[in-house]
Amino acid sequence: MKFVDEFRDADLAAMLGREITALCEPGRHYKIMEVCGGHTHTIYRYGVQDHLPEDIELVHGPGCPVCVIPMGRVDDGIAIAERDGVILTCFGDMMRVPGGRGSFLDANARGADIRMVYSPLDALRIARQNPDKQVVFYAIGFETTAPSTALTVLRAAAEGIENFSVFCSHVTIIPAIKAILDSPDLRLDAFLGPGHVSTVIGCRPYEWISRDFKMPLVCAGFEPLDLLQSVYMIMKQFSEGRAEVENQYGRVVQYDGNPVALKVLADVFTLRPFFEWRGLGSIAHSALQLSPKYAKYDAELRYDLPGVRVADPKACQCGEVLKGVLKPWECKVFGTACTPETPIGTCMVSSEGACAAYYNFGQYAKQRLSLEVLQ
Amino acid sequence: MSSLDLTGGEVGATCSAEPGCITCGDVAVVLSVETVEGSDARCRDEQGREELVATELVGPVQPGDRVLVHAGVAIERVDVAENLERRSPQMGE
Numbered sequence: 001m002k003f004v005d006e007f008r009d010a011d012l013a014a015m016l017g018r019e020i021t022a023l024c025e026p027g028r029h030y031k032i033m034e035v036c037g038g039h040t041h042t043i044y045r046y047g048v049q050d051h052l053p054e055d056i057e058l059v060h061g062p063g064c065p066v067c068v069i070p071m072g073r074v075d076d077g078i079a080i081a082e083r084d085g086v087i088l089t090c091f092g093d094m095m096r097v098p099g100g101r102g103s104f105l106d107a108n109a110r111g112a113d114i115r116m117v118y119s120p121l122d123a124l125r126i127a128r129q130n131p132d133k134q135v136v137f138y139a140i141g142f143e144t145t146a147p148s149t150a151l152t153v154l155r156a157a158a159e160g161i162e163n164f165s166v167f168c169s170h171v172t173i174i175p176a177i178k179a180i181l182d183s184p185d186l187r188l189d190a191f192l193g194p195g196h197v198s199t200v201i202g203c204r205p206y207e208w209i210s211r212d213f214k215m216p217l218v219c220a221g222f223e224p225l226d227l228l229q230s231v232y233m234i235m236k237q238f239s240e241g242r243a244e245v246e247n248q249y250g251r252v253v254q255y256d257g258n259p260v261a262l263k264v265l266a267d268v269f270t271l272r273p274f275f276e277w278r279g280l281g282s283i284a285h286s287a288l289q290l291s292p293k294y295a296k297y298d299a300e301l302r303y304d305l306p307g308v309r310v311a312d313p314k315a316c317q318c319g320e321v322l323k324g325v326l327k328p329w330e331c332k333v334f335g336t337a338c339t340p341e342t343p344i345g346t347c348m349v350s351s352e353g354a355c356a357a358y359y360n361f362g363q364y365a366k367q368r369l370s371l372e373v374l375q
Numbered sequence: 376m377s378s379l380d381l382t383g384g385e386v387g388a389t390c391s392a393e394p395g396c397i398t399c400g401d402v403a404v405v406l407s408v409e410t411v412e413g414s415d416a417r418c419r420d421e422q423g424r425e426e427l428v429a430t431e432l433v434g435p436v437q438p439g440d441r442v443l444v445h446a447g448v449a450i451e452r453v454d455v456a457e458n459l460e461r462r463s464p465q466m467g468e
Contacts, residue, residue, distance in 0.1 A: 093466045144403065147450060148445065148446040199403070212409045252453050261432045
């Protein structure tokens with residue numbers, strides 16, 4: 001296949017693995033966090049870790065947008081959907097995220113009208129087709145997805161569509177990385193930066209990490225060789241005593257991002273003072289809400305919502321998994337009470353969640369076997 | 376140009392229910408522009424699947440252009456060949 005096989009070449013992967021191994025300092029253990037859930041998915045789907053020496057440990061980060069949605073906001077979505085004359089629309093993975101009153105799928109079974117869409121523009125189309133209904137888009141995602149929502153709001157405004165609004169849970173990646181670096185639980189050596197988020201925001205917003213924390217960060221693509229090359233670039237920095245922001249994903253990421261997308265984001269959204277992240281707690285200036293200019297499209301203003309904070313199930317350790325403190329298989333309910341079919345925690349819902357990635361691609365069995373042997 | 380501070384205000388920069396949900400996983404796909412329809416473009420992937428894509432965020436496109444698409448919106452242009460050329464010497468170092 002054109003332009004894909006080149007990034008999955010096994011011989012090149014093996015060669016890169018050898019070069020990475022050669023760059024390891026004897027006796028040193030390296031912890032590299034992949035921030036993005038898409039990277040976690042690639043790592044386990046293609047066995048990227050198998051090409052790395054044992055001295056390099058990949059730690060999963062908080063970059064799965066489904067995984068960081070707190071249960072209370074799921075309940076808010078259900079409260080909107082249960083109103084007469086409302087169609088709630090959302091991305092596919094949101095359908096199974098458990099809230100305090102069940103998931104969106106459960107709400108549908110009770111009679112709500114919640115529809116899965118591929119794009120917020122599809123939600124706007126549903127609004128055009130159903131002028132007698134209120135159509136709400138349940139917006140989640142990082143800076144990769146937020147421009148799509150912003151563009152949809154701009155189109156709704158331009159067309160004068162009144163029966164459309166957005167329940168906005170878009171989050172931003174930089175404050176989450178800062179929260180992780182401020183956490184006393186975790187020692188990291190470097191980051192694999194989120195490639196598609198960086199397409200929008202560029203590489204410059206990460207420079208404080210290398211400057212203040214003396215840690216390398218490489219913005220990485222999503223194919224197996226992208227990730228291996230990015231690890232190679234990080235190890236090269238270590239071997240040369242450098243700590244810099246570098247861009248491996250140059251085929252789509254510009255160092256200053258996409259200025260048009262950033263301008264649209266600035267027009268449509270403003271930062272929330274605080275936002276609760278599942279597992280990470282409340283983080284300042286880490287999420288978006290519609291700006292006053294577009295307030296009439298804000299579902300949180302249009303509807304009276306419960307807005308209740310719901311505690312995670314006690315057995316669930318998604319918080320520690322999201323911070324990279326625990327491996328998924330170290331959670332007490334992983335693979336037993338919590339599976340992709342019956343998820344307790346959000347990390348088991350999305351295929352980009354660390355727990356689901358472990359579960360679906362066989363690492364679970366391997367790690368659990370090792371644990372049993374040790375015991 | 377006005378800008379939105381996505382840094383948390385504390386760091387010095389400005390700036391399917393089925394497995395594999397393309398939007399939730401921050402997944403973006405490379406598509407080729409087939410035809411331009413106003414602000415949208417009819418695009419096609421390597422398997423021949425078609426999709427209508429909003430193009431306002433990448434500027435005017437024309438047939439043959441390759442764009443990175445996320446949630447029905449093109450978020451950047453793609454230059455695969457340039458990256459492959461850049462990749463080879465780095466790998467061989």
